[in-house]
Amino acid sequence: MTEVNFPGARRSDMYVETEERPEPVAVATKALEEPADPFVEPEAAQAADPVQAPRKDADEEDIEPIGAAKSGLNGLLNQLFGGLLTLAPSAKELHARELEASRGRFEALIRQSSWTRAVGLLVANKKGTAGKTPLSILLGGVLAAIRGGSVAIVETSDDKGQLAYRAEGDPQLGMGELVANVSNVRTQSQLRGYTVTQTSFASVIGSTPQWRPPLTRQNVLDVASIVDEHFTIRVMDTGNQYSSGPFGAAVDVADVLVIPTMLAQDAVSEALELLEFLEHQGPEAARLARTAIVVMMSDGRPEFKPSRLKKQFMDKGIAEDHIYAVPYDAHVAERGALTLGKLAPATRQALTAIAAGVVAQTNQNVFAKDQNR
Template identity: 80%
Template sequence: MTEVNFPGARRSGMYVETEERPKPAPAVSEAFEEPADPFVEPADAGDAQVVQEVRAGTALAAPAKAPDPVPAPESEADEEEPPVPAREGFRGFLNRVSGGLLKLGPSRAEADARLLNVDQGRFEALIRQSSWTRAVGLLVANKKGTAGKTPLSILLGGVLAAIRGGSVAILETSDDKGQLAYRAEGDPQLGMGELVANIAGVRTQSQLRGYTVTQTSFASVIGSTPEWRPPLTRQNVLDVASIVDEHFTIRVMDTGNQYSSGPFGAAVDVADVLVIPTMLAQDAVSEALELLEFLEHQGPDAARLARTAIVVMMSDGRPEFKPSKLKKQFTDKGIAEDHIYAVPYDAHVAERGALTLAKLAPETRQALTAIAAGVVAQTNQNVFAKDQNR
């Protein structure tokens, strides 16, 4: 099993205005080459020196070793404030037991965790504060089955809803009944098939919510009941998207595997951003590249989706290709490097059951938040460009 980092985990200065997408830290460009867990740091070598200094009575005079060398400031005005003393680990323990006499700096692990928390706060602010004058659509697509479309639709929509306080609908737009309801929480009494059949009489939010299942993330899922439903048509998807857009701010569409079908074409037409999940396998990546090629020939709006696509590399524990080689295929196709993310292996996702945000590993939740921020930043740009052209 290959563990991978994800771009965006240690970003700083993520954005100035909401139209700018989060920028990855310089070190992240090598994350796919050297897989490592960014959240597990080895014991700080400086801690042993701290012990010796305390025993020798010199720790008060000698500051803790900085995690990285910092250039000397050009002037006092540019001098950075000293770091907040350590609160965690052995250094934090010494600071506490000394009653404030010791002010040892944080270890590398604690310093990195603080930076990560700052980045997560910025990601969440971008997601929460972005707004549009209409509903926006996110298209989750990859022709390859088991590429992670349904799990990513639920998790991405869930993170967006949890941070924004709801108003996110996750729709099944596949021709035939898919697995969206199965991977979501709850058992739907009514779903996509019933909504399509009764859509002429659905006018209010209360009526529409009768066909949804609300998640603990506050996202609303419209999947299919265990009963058979007729295949969706292009008009079915357009009608459902229209009524959903009247009552929800963000629409996440879990698509099928047939690009030439009417439902898929309709989902493309009402999408603002394309999100491509892929497992770390050549067949899944090849199908994703085929999707980009297909969209480039479907008109200017579809071509924009291809040019600005967000790629999410996922891991399910099966044998995997080297991520850097797969990543290069996307960059060769024109996908910007900072549009390629990775989600680490998560046992809860790999169980292939109902997905709940609270059951995800912290690293997975952090990765998804970074991805959601990147998607929202790209949505801000694409919505403006698309609406201006119209």
């Protein structure tokens, strides 16, 4: 497999494990089949840091000591006795250290990856309420927060969607107005007049409360073109009609496909149908399908067993290390405006791992796509 930018980074390091699943909301009282597995990812395998030299075997050099406990009861006792005691860290503290180390690797990959052009992320699933809009905002927000901005989250649905509603702020101008005036937009300052900047520093181009005409294929291509002149990453929140012109345009300007799905058979079935559809739309669309990132989300409703739904994606050809999980989060389930700072730590950790996985796949797909050109 060709590695771009960071040859040492391995996809197996894109996972995050959470200790336990957050308490479900009141409606999640019974699973549809059998009780769902805890919403966790497999333990991250040891992987080389993207920027470090290859590691030596344990018999070639001394293994780095774990160090004394710094938190919990053992940490408190170590502090009270002024170094006379060197109690080892608890399992909980070791787990926290592992999470911190993995987060550092994820953020380094996200921050240090670079491309010679803007890149496009396609967030799609034919099923409504599959999590497309929340994931678009949260994924774009994590990328912007770590990279310092230059991420645009764009509504590309045929009719007005919920992107502006789930984002922070109230847009004075939006997608409809931008489409009408796109030929006059030439500078970043002009383009930003149609965006709402989030606390994550991502810029959202949604729709105002007023009705807007349905988008056309050319509308999406025009907006993508001007956005790419002024932003590094374009996240596209799509609609539900695969055969429409806007969706086809979004596919044409995408480098990586991200498929959100709830833990329900109808959402998974629609996602699998999307993969099959793309396989018949030409080599670049087929590449999106083969390298898709799947994000299984939980909104507190009754759920199918995650492992069974995961197997359906793997049977369709999706690599196991391309399937991620996001735990239930009350802030997301509120279905209001989303703010990164209000997410539970486990949710933020999972999204950071997903963002790193998306960036790693972007590195590979952009290289392969541009080489073909």
